[in-house]
Each structure stands twice: as structure tokens, then as C-alpha cells.
Amino acid sequence: MFLVGLSGGIASGKSTVVAVLRELGCAVIDADVIARQVVQPHLKAHQQIVQHFGTEILLENGEINREALGTIIFSQPEKRQLLNSITHPEIQKEMLKQILKYFVLGYRYVILDIPLLFETNRLTKFMKYTVLVYCSPRAQLSRLMQRNGLSQEEAEARIRSQLPLDEKRRFATHIIDNSGERESTRRQVLRLHSHLEDSLDFLWARLAAGTVVAGLGGLMYLLLRHFSS
Ligand SMILES: CC(C)(COP(=O)(O)OP(=O)(O)OC[C@H]1O[C@@H](n2cnc3c(N)ncnc32)[C@H](O)[C@@H]1O)[C@@H](O)C(=O)NCCC(=O)NCCS
Numbered sequence: 001m002f003l004v005g006l007s008g009g010i011a012s013g014k015s016t017v018v019a020v021l022r023e024l025g026c027a028v029i030d031a032d033v034i035a036r037q038v039v040q041p042h043l044k045a046h047q048q049i050v051q052h053f054g055t056e057i058l059l060e061n062g063e064i065n066r067e068a069l070g071t072i073i074f075s076q077p078e079k080r081q082l083l084n085s086i087t088h089p090e091i092q093k094e095m096l097k098q099i100l101k102y103f104v105l106g107y108r109y110v111i112l113d114i115p116l117l118f119e120t121n122r123l124t125k126f127m128k129y130t131v132l133v134y135c136s137p138r139a140q141l142s143r144l145m146q147r148n149g150l151s152q153e154e155a156e157a158r159i160r161s162q163l164p165l166d167e168k169r170r171f172a173t174h175i176i177d178n179s180g181e182r183e184s185t186r187r188q189v190l191r192l193h194s195h196l197e198d199s200l201d202f203l204w205a206r207l208a209a210g211t212v213v214a215g216l217g218g219l220m221y222l223l224l225r226h227f228s229s
């Protein structure tokens, strides 16, 4: 089995690309979804967040007020670092569990949608391919402002909290440009999917090579025995 890391920038179109990959039957693990699960009330990360950020970031039902926490962490780098240090280990543990699940289910590859993949560079060494969902800075800003109802200043602060998309380009083995129409993005995702389907993973390649070598060895042995008797 091999891993494919998929990343991008805030509002660059990761979920849009992932929706097509899921439609095609791919196994996808979404770090943003897991990030929501690991901060549910009564879990360790929830307690740590309350301890450090106070009860004012809670909703009445005890859940984290994501908007309030977002406002804090996207404007204060040290608070962002603190939140990352609480949530990231829990997110990574859960991702590992899900990877094992897909391995047991027999999937040949799993796509990991990790928004901060290129920022926390150390994860990329486990990936056979890394896909960047890119879009132009203009499109990113306007889509983010529109989707989240943010002012230009707020949206720019969120974009600045990540490595610029243009810098991420050099880390990726594949780029999907989502600056244009959705149909153009879809065509690029279909090409990526064909490429993934055609890729042999190391384990299977080794098993296949091992089977061929063992077969040839057996054949040689039989031929030698036949001609020497
Ligand atoms: C700050 C929080 C509460 C905001 O929640 P909200 O529902 O508004 O946004 P959501 O979780 O859907 O994230 C949207 C996007 O914001 C960006 N983002 C989220 N967290 C971070 C971060 N710590 N640093 C930089 N960008 C981030 C990502 O591009 C992400 O795709 C939430 O994002 C969070 O808990 N972040 C910390 C965990 C984390 O790092 N998540 C990213 C996946 S590893």
C-alpha cells in the first residue's frame, strides 16, 4: 500500500478535489474532519484547549467555539503554535488508525488530505506522491472571503498563517490548478486518478518481482535436473 499526501492552502480547493476522488472510489482521510473529532468535549485535547484558552472559547453546549478560536489563532502566531501542539499529535494518531483500517480492507493506496502537510514537512517522507491543490492568490482570497464571510484583512491573515501556495509548488510531485472552472479541475483529477491506479506500490512490485525470480529459479532447477539425469 502507498500513501498520497494531498494539500493546498486555505480555500484553494482541497475539498472540491477530494469530492471527485471519493466519487471515483478512492479512500481519503481528511485531517480537518479528524481535527473536529479530537476536540469533542471530554477528550484530552478539549481539556487542554480550555486549560490554555479559557472557557470563553466554549459554546453553551461545551463544544469549542471554532469561530472564536479561529479569530485568536489566525491573528496570533504563538497561540496558533500552542493549538497545533495540542491538536496535531491527536490528529496524527487518529490518521494512523484510519490508514491501518484501509490497509486491512485491502486498499492499494490511501489519500491523506492534510492542509498543513508542507508546513509540517516531516510527514512528506512517508508519501509516495504529494499533490498540491493550487489556485491563484486572487481566486484564493475571493473564495475565502465569500465562503467564510470574512473581510479582506481577516482573509489575508488566514492566508498568511500558511506557507504561500507558490512556495508549496516546489514540494509537490503533482499539481492540480484549481484557478479556473470546476470542469477543468475535474479533468485534472481524472488524470491524477488514472496515474494512481497505474502506479505499482513497492510491496506489490517486490512480491511480483519475487514471484518471477522464484519461478525462473524453479524452472532452471527442473531443467538442470532433467539434463543432468
Ligand atoms: C482554528 C479552527 C478552530 C478553525 O475552525 P474552522 O471550522 O473555522 O476551520 P476548519 O477547521 O474547517 O479549517 C479550515 C482551514 O483553515 C486552515 N487551518 C486550520 N488550522 C490551521 C492552523 N493551525 N494553521 C494554519 N492554517 C490552519 C486549513 O487550511 C484548514 O483547511 C480549526 O481549524 C482548528 O482547530 N485548527 C487546529 C488544528 C489544525 O491544525 N487543523 C488543520 C488540519 S491538520
Ligand SMILES: Nc1ncnc2c1ncn2[C@@H]1O[C@H](COP(=O)(O)OP(=O)(O)OP(=O)(O)O)[C@@H](O)[C@H]1O
Pocket: 008, 009, 010, 011, 012, 013, 014, 015, 016, 017, 032, 115, 143, 144, 147, 178, 179, 180, 181, 182, 185
Ligand atoms: N474552481 C472553482 N471555481 C469556483 N469556486 C470554487 C472552485 N473550487 C472551489 N470553489 C469554492 O471555493 C471555496 C473553497 O473550496 P474548498 O472548500 O474546496 O477549499 P479547501 O481547500 O477544502 O478549503 P479549506 O481548507 O479552507 O477548508 C468553496 O466555497 C468552493 O465552493
